[in-house]
Amino acid sequence: MNVLFNTDKLTRLIANLQTFTGIRTNTFDAAGKDIQLSGGHSDFCRLINASPEGHARCEACDARAVEKCLTARNAYSYRCHAGACETVLPVFESGTPIAYLVFGQLLDDSSVKQQWENAEKELGWYQGDLAELKEAFLRLRRFSPREMAAYAEILEALAQYIQQEGIIRSAEYSDLQKLEMYLDRHYMENLSLKRISADLHMGTTKLCTLSKKLSGGRTLTWLIAQRRVNAAKSLLLKSDEPVSSVAESVGFSDYNYFTKIFKSVTGITPSAYRKTNRS
Template identity: 30%
Template sequence: MGTVFNKKELLVLLQDFHCLTGLRSAVFDSYGIEVLAYPPELPAYCRLIRSVPDGKTGCYLCDQAACRKATRQKQTIIYPCHAGLIEVITPVQIDGAVVGFLLLSHIVQGADEQSEWSYAQKCCSAYAIDKTALQKAYNVLPHTPYPVLKSAADLLALAAAALYQKGLTRLAAGSAQEKLSRYLAEHLDETLTNETICRDLSLSRTGLYYLSRQLYGCGINEQITHLRIQKAMKLLCDTNLSNAQICQQIGFLDDNYFYRVFRKQTGLTPRQYRDSILADTAKTE
């Protein structure tokens, strides 16, 4: 297992979300598997869906697709589930690595009850579930208007961002995920190639590919570039180092290449970025 969760403290967080929103919230690991939820039991509507093999498979595939999308985009997503309900997912990150997810699920907006029920019924038509039982279970789901849903999604994102700082989640010591994350941080100023990383971490190229996709939602080279630009931004903000000196500390061999990549990633040149930081600092003094 690559991620360790403080379930006792996380349960308090999930209970707080339920108290505020009336919604079921859950923690998923980096593989998209539920680790913890509150309330622990599924609502009757979802139990009916999962009582059918195809419905249970649909739930699993829907969760997996949402996790992959949140990993790629690294942001909160509000999306319709396969059973016609609304769900919210946000990635939990440690140093740019997606190590898990927070979810709010089984949501009905209630803006147009008849059309929303018709849509849900259509989504579930292939599962051959008794319509009366399904509608009865659907009708007791809590209604969450979109403005409230959006506010809950914003709070969920803030909670996810704070999990690592508060010690509620961490990469398991010695796991492949932790080794790769630590390796990149410690060797960012060196020339990093797939061959070097695979050799030093005893990974196959295929293993490195899948590990990077799982953790970062992108290829390893793209993640290395992202980390280098992040470090460059910090150095531009905190030091008076020249571009050439910064290149030495972040593993870029050519400052012209650094200039192009930095501008592509941030929309600013290194000088423009540093000047903007200095200007903001002057305004607050």
């Protein structure tokens, strides 16, 4: 799946979250790969990621968490391979996860000593200074499970906002925008499904599907006619050209067909529209 990220807006949102809460939030693509928009790692995670093995373990842990989240179709909280608390939650589009928001690099409010002892058991592979790593672990921020659950709910609302605003969106919506822009530029020309398909490098079936999404269930022909009628309305009021000339200017070669379509959209004929709205 090709997913588009508005990195400027997304980076600003994540930075504002971290400024306000002190909690690091990252963004993963649909495959679970960190797209690296956050303000960086905590000292603990930086030390873990400093070695190739540690980095590989982090990536594998992230991938497993995304799989769990995908199965649950909801926020998934867990301890990472190095003992920190993490939560991953999906950004949906039409019921399909297209990205994930992840927050963590935290500890819960249980005994810090016990949390470190549990983590240390999993860190036998670590070749760096264990004392330095422990100090970094102990500096991780602590939140209660209730506080982390509350933050997860806030991120779920943010995920909906991100999708609705198109900050993260699938390529399908990019194709939708391409179709809309194409029609805005070429509506007055002799258009056909075959020509538009060739110009946009899209299959005819996909074009018909996109047209229905763009028009609320109507056809590509209706979308073209709508733009032509809107342009004709403007010309009828701004110019003194004969109605037949206006029809040709916006792409109608048949005057009678233009009048029929114009009336079906506006409820009145082109001549009546000009007379009514100029008086």
